[in-house]
């Protein structure tokens with residue numbers, strides 16, 4: 001079995017740490033201007049309303065993101081993000097009640 005070279009391990013760990021530090025710094029600076037809900041096709045994946053959402057090209061398509069990256073995107077987010085969850089629960093209840101009435 002080969003001997004472990006402690007100096008070599010430390011050197012490699014320092015190199016890996018440097019690489020990850022650069023990645024984290026880049027992600028942190030990018031996160032100030034690129035919304036985390038914006039996918040690689042520049043479409044919005046948020047399940048809430050945002051003033052930066054542009055109208056979709058087709059009825060079933062996602063909203064293109066209209067944020068130009070010059071300002072903090074978070075101010076355009078809906079102030080009550082839980083409203084989407086409440087609306088989903090309400091729709092589920094309406095569907096369940098309608099199914100129950102149909103089956104009576």
Ligand code: SF4
Nearest residue numbers: 035038044050053065
């Ligand atoms: S439309 Fe708003 S929530 Fe959606 S990706 Fe753009 S900034 Fe983010």
